[in-house]
Amino acid sequence: MIAASLAATAVVCSASEAAAPAAKPDLAKGEASYAAVCAACHAPDGNSVIPVNPKLAQQHPEYIVKQLQEFKAGKRANAIMNGMSAPLSDADMKNIAYFVASKKSTPGAAADKELLAMGERIYRGGILDRKVPACAGCHSPNGAGIPAQYPRLSGQHADYAAAQLTAFRDGVRQNSAQMTQVAARLNDREIKAVADYVAGLR
Numbered sequence: 393m394i395a396a397s398l399a400a401t402a403v404v405c406s407a408s409e410a411a412a413p414a415a416k417p418d419l420a421k422g423e424a425s426y427a428a429v430c431a432a433c434h435a436p437d438g439n440s441v442i443p444v445n446p447k448l449a450q451q452h453p454e455y456i457v458k459q460l461q462e463f464k465a466g467k468r469a470n471a472i473m474n475g476m477s478a479p480l481s482d483a484d485m486k487n488i489a490y491f492v493a494s495k496k497s498t499p500g501a502a503a504d505k506e507l508l509a510m511g512e513r514i515y516r517g518g519i520l521d522r523k524v525p526a527c528a529g530c531h532s533p534n535g536a537g538i539p540a541q542y543p544r545l546s547g548q549h550a551d552y553a554a555a556q557l558t559a560f561r562d563g564v565r566q567n568s569a570q571m572t573q574v575a576a577r578l579n580d581r582e583i584k585a586v587a588d589y590v591a592g593l594r
Contacts, residue, residue: 415483417453422491425484429476430492438492443551450497454540456489457482459567468567500547500591507581511589514582522577527586530570535593546593553587 427436430448434440438449448456462468463477480488503511516533518526527545531537535546545553559565561575561583575583 417486417490418483419487419491419494421484422487422489425480426488426491429480430488433472434492438495439498440549443549444555445549446552447497447500447548448492449495451489451493451544452537452539453486453489453493455537455543456493457485460485460489462567468565497544497547499594500549503550503588503592507585507588508592510582511585511587514578514586515589519577519582524574524577527590531590535590545590548590550584550587550591553590554583557583557587 426438433442433445434448438447438451440447459468460473460477460480461482463470463473464480466474477485514524515527518524518529530542531545532542535544535548537544556565557571557575557578558580560568560571561578563572566572578586
């Protein structure tokens with residue numbers, strides 16, 4: 393009887409823990425952690441002024457958490473970010489992500505008209521003969537992305553976006569099979585065109 397009661401209690405406790413809501417992010421702690429760990433490279437408001445460092449402002453927090461977890465686990469390789477993410481707990485990552493996501497993103501720089509036209513064609517319509525899907529299908533027509541699934545691209549630095557597409561294509565970045573397949577079908581000029589176009593998206 394005692395054993396049965398203990399087992400029943402354990403089941404009830406486990407069910408209660410499973411049903412417990414996830415802790416809400418602490419934006420104050422997130423701001424403090426962000427200032428200490430992230431702001432030097434990504435700017436205090438998440439609008440990096442260094443073209444090779446991504447803007448994080450207004451990015452989907454779930455996406456930021458996923459990337460930090462994958463940096464920490466070594467699934468996404470980057471010597472700087474692997475080290476920066478190593479001491480962060482899941483709670484730290486969540487707090488940082490929700491803090492910087494609350495900041496408004498600034499517009500990106502414009503590019504030359506020919507590249508923008510090519511970038512827009514690929515972003516909105518893909519490249520049918522090479523089975524390149526339209527970027528807008530996953531990242532939305534205005535580049536806002538889809539929370540928890542696909543990142544916001546609107547206003548992102550063209551240099552950073554191009555570097556990531558190239559890394560996916562060349563097998564350097566390996567944490568999205570879908571993006572590896574898409575980027576594998578793009579040449580350097582097409583990558584630059586798409587990157588320049590997303591930088592100017594509003």
